[in-house]
Amino acid sequence: MKRKSPVPQGTLALMVLKTLDVLGPQHGYGIARRIEQISGNLLALNQGTLYPVLLKLEQEGAIDSDWGASENNRRARFYRLTREGRKRLQAETRDWEHTAAMIGRFVDVKPEDLS
Amino acid sequence: MRSLRRLLTRMANSAARRAEEDRMREEIEEHLALLTAENIRAGLSPAEARRQALLKFGGVEATQEDYRAERRLLVIEHLVQDVRFGLRMLRKSPGFTGVAVVTLALAISANAVVFGLMDALVLRPLDVPEAETLWGTRYGIDTGFQSYPNYLDLRDRNRTFEGLAAFSFAFVGLDTGKHPSLASGFATTGNYFDVLRIEPHLGRFFHASDEHGPGSAPYLVLSHAYWHGRFQDDPGVVGRTVLLNKHPFTVIGVAPPGFRGTLLFVSPDFFMPIVNQGQVDGENALPARGTQAIFEVLGHLKPGVTPEQAVADVSAVGAYLEKTYPKEFGQKSFSLAQPGLTSFGGPVRAFMTGLMLLAGLILLAACANLGSLFAARAADRSREVALRLALGSSRARILQQLLTEAVLISLAGGAAGLLGSIAVMRRLSTWQPFPAAPIHVPVSLDAKTYAVAFVLAVVSGLLFGIVPVRQVLRANPYEVVKAGPSGRTGRRWTLRDALLVVQIAICAVLVTSSLVAVRGLVRSLHGDYGFEPGKAMLVSTNLAMAGYRADQVLPMQDRMIAAMETIPGVEKAGLVNSYPPLVYGAGTRVKAYKEDTADLRPSNVASVPYRYEVSPGYFQAAGTAVLAGRTFSAHDGAEAPAVAVINRTLAGQMFGSVAGSVARHYRLQDGTRVQVVGVVEDGKYRSLTEEQPPAMFLPARQSPSSKSWLVVRSTRDPQQLAGAIRSELRALDAGLPAAIDTWNNLLDVVLFPSRVATMALGVLGLMGAMLSITGVFGMAAYSVSKRLRELGIRLALGAQRRQVLSAALGRAVRLLALGSAAGLLLGVLASRVLAFVVYQATPRDPLVLAGVVLAMSLLGLLATWIPAQRALSVDPAMLMRDE
DSSP: OOOOEEOOTTOHHHHHHHHHHHHOSEEHHHHHHHHHHHTTTOEEOOGGGHHHHHHHHHHHTSEEEEEEEOTTSOEEEEEEEOHHHHHHHHHHHHHHHHHHHHHHHHHHOOHHHHO | OHHHHHHHHHHHHHHOOHHHHHHHHHHHHHHHHHHHHHHHHTTOOHHHHHHHHHHHHOOHHHHHHHHHHHHSOHHHHHHHHHHHHHHHHHHHOHHHHHHHHHHHHHHHHHHHHHHHHHIIIIISOOSSTTGGGEEEEEESSSOOOBOHHHHHHHHHHOSSBSOOEEEEEEEEEEESSSOOEEEEEEEEOTTHHHHHTOOOSEEOOOOGGGOOSTTOOOEEEEOHHHHHHHHTTOGGGTTOEEEETTEEEEEEEEOOTTOBTBOTTBOOSEEEEGGGHHHHHSSOOTTOSSSOOBSEEEEEBOTTOOHHHHHHHHHHHHHHHHHHOTTTSOSOOEEEEOTTSTTTHHHHHHHHHHHHHHHHHHHHHHHHHHHHHHHHHHHHTHHHHHHHHHTTOOHHHHHHHHHHHHHHHHHHHHHHHHHHHHHHHHHHHTOOSOTTTTBOOOOOOOHHHHHHHHHHHHHHHHHHHTTTHHHHHHOOHHHHHHHOGGGOOOOSSOHHHHHHHHHHHHHHHHHHHHHHHHHHHHHHHTOOOSSOOTTEEEEEEEGGGGTOOHHHHHHHHHHHHHHHHHSTTEEEEEEEESOOTTSTTOOOBOOBEETTOOSOOGGGOOBOOEEEEEOTTHHHHHTOOEEEEOOOOTTOSSSSOOEEEEEHHHHHHHHSSSGGGTTOEEEOTTOOEEEEEEEEOOOOSSOTTSOSOOEEEEEGGGSOOSEEEEEEEESSOHHHHHHHHHHHHHHHOTTOOEEEEEHHHHHHHHHHHHHHHHHHHHHHHHHHHHHHHHHHHHHHHHHHHHTHHHHHHHHHTTOOHHHHHHHHHHHHHHHHHHHHHHHHHHHHHHHHHHTTTSTTOOSOOHHHHHHHHHHHHHHHHHHHHHHHHHHHTOOHHHHHHHO
């Protein structure tokens, strides 16, 4: 069986923002599906945990939401990225790349590099 | 920025909740529906598809909780929850809530009132600019009295004060052209307002430059209140001429509204230059160095001068005066005092401190009381607590809930207490203890008092709220739920018991001291004063007010005495110069020497008796018994030899015995040789707490004074008599103002301190009694309800009523007895302090001891009555069915 890793702390918000940036307005279920899809089904996401994150982002003004119709024609809440959210996504992406690069260097370090 | 926006949104969300909740539910439902649909498409059965969807989603409830937590502020949320729940719980037990709130309200209001008084009388300086550097000088132990020449020397020779002002009292008939009325004010030195740095509200003040010797400054400054009341705020009053005791004075200004003189208890109607006081009073006491013409001397210290330096400086002046005027200037030391309270600062401060302590005790007792109530309540709720713990609530959360309840109660109690204290303070500030004197208690509730009450309420709430904390922390949900709430009753000595004993002890202290005070007051009311105040009227007149010259005084006074004696029902009328004994706490003590003393130095003084000048009829009118010899007659006039009547104590000090003193001689302060013609009984002269002081009476004819009091003894009702006296006086001289009152009423002034002390202690004692009732009641009721089942079984098995009672209430009664004994002991010790204020306050009075024991047992009986009834009326059959 494939080992699924838990969602790293604080990265869910980034995933949400990126998903909305790439795919445009989505409802909660859609976002959850996409995140799982993009991660290659390697993430163990309790889909419910998404909602508090969505709420937090909305309260912070990074996303906005409206009622709309879902695929099976029911009322669903659609989330979309705001201007502020886009800025935040860029900033966080940069941060994440920095962190990733740094961690990468640590992982790759060999004894001769430090002498 | 981001987090601020979030905070605001969440706070708003905490207020409005419904719509959001629906949205969340709908979203989650939709999410689950989509998931299920997908699972069905993947080939699962609908039921399994739904199950898998739920698993995938995670705990719905947990998500909702997270969502809610994210959306609103949890702290506020919990607080609101706790408050709502707390209110519900308190509503469910109105008895408990009522007792707790009333208990706390009593304690808080007692403390707020006492603090308000303390603030007004001790903490708050006089309402003058830069009051912190303003000091009064004190001469002797605790009196501000000194003479005008001494004041002048002090003013000119000190090097530490910027300026020194002085004042004394002036009681005058003030005539604006219509009808004369009595007014009282300050006779001040010319620099008074300048020293105090006060600016006039209207017109101008008088200054040192206006003084050019006696009678040179006929100016009058009105107090704002008097200007408002008597002149209806008429600005045209400045420049007008009014008559003070028939002498014209020009009104030159009005003092600012906040300025009420420099004595806390007294609000003067007017201010006049002291150099004109002699003119108004008809006799000039200012030049004499041996008098006490000045009431208080005060001034601002120079910048950088410490009070210690000032004391040294002033004492140096005192040493100089003592050396220069050994005859007039006694061996008294100068010191500094808080202005406004100069002569009674010490007693007032001591009294207020004592009161503060007692009020603090009340609060402590209330806290102990509430602590045991809360502990009992927490024990009753141990099942609820256990259940909540078992369901996953944190202990911190439960404690927060309990504390919220405590604080709710304390806030309610604090609010009620504050309302009560506001009512009391309103009464106090409009209270005029003596109609004739301009005395008032300057209390007002301000923010400081509110803050103190609030802090006290919250602190005491937390204090008794944390009592049950240990219980909660140690609660083991498993045990409690399994065994039921009555699992542990075996503990011998609980915190609750200790609290109850402490509380009862405190209450017993209060009850003891209030009984001591009441008994002292009763005794002083029936004490032996050396005269009979009952059925005697006092008439105060000042012939100088009506413009009599010195040589007209005696004949007029004779006419007044004769007129009094023509009133039907009057047995005898007499006259005494200055003040009669025990009126306004006045009384002059003078030095007396033995006959053979040639050198009249302070060290040779044989006695310092009170000095009274009286008419022949005085002793009979006052009801003073003559022990030996005779009293005065009409022949003891100016040309006759100097004679005196002395009291028993003075006879003992001068001559050794009563019988041996008649016809003997002694010397007065100025060396005059007087012959003793009679001896009268001892009495009280200035205060009730003094011990058998010596006194001498000289014939008023030999030293006449325009200021005198008539003593009228009759068999008639005082009210009717007052009318008759007034009309007789009017017939003699319609322009003579007179104050008429019963001697007993005037005694109130002397009794005032002990009366106030008794009242305060009585109220506190009553509070203590109420607290101990609620405390014992709570404890007894609780222990009965706890053991109801056990009692029922005992009854069913044939136990006697007595046995049941002792089982149910034995502990409460034992604790009561223990606490009372401790309190009684402490109370006896504490009552020694009372002896300073209350006449004959002795705790070693069998009646008081018996009273305390009786009171405490009655309280115990009262408090255990209902629980005892409940214990006895247990129906075993019913109880058994219940379980």
